[in-house]
Amino acid sequence: MFDPDTDLSGDKMSGTSCAIRRLLSFSGKHNDEDDMSEDIHRNIGRLEEAVDTLKGDMHAMRSDVAAIREMLATHKGGRKMLLTLMSISAALSAAVTTLLSWLRPHP
Helix, strand or coil: CCCCCECCCCCECCHHHHHHHHHHCCCCCCCCHHHHHHHHHHHHHHHHHHHHHHHHHHHHHHHHHHHHHHHHHHHHHHHHHHHHHHHHHHHHHHHHHHHHHHHCCCC
């Protein structure tokens, strides 16, 4: 008896292989080889379409991840620049305050 979960050697197959085998298995008996080949080609066409859809989804996810990376890199650079400007302005403020305290006579 044919078990769709085993390969030709009788070993259990992985989930993906098992799912593909089930998609390609037939529910009824076919007397004509042309009907079988049409069913096989139809199932292969469906699988190729599913793979093409998954490839498109992966391409879209990769472009989204690249955009997120670019945004984070730009954001980090902006944050660093802002911290640098704040440090420079704080140092200049301290220098001006120190100079004013030296120039102004203390009571």
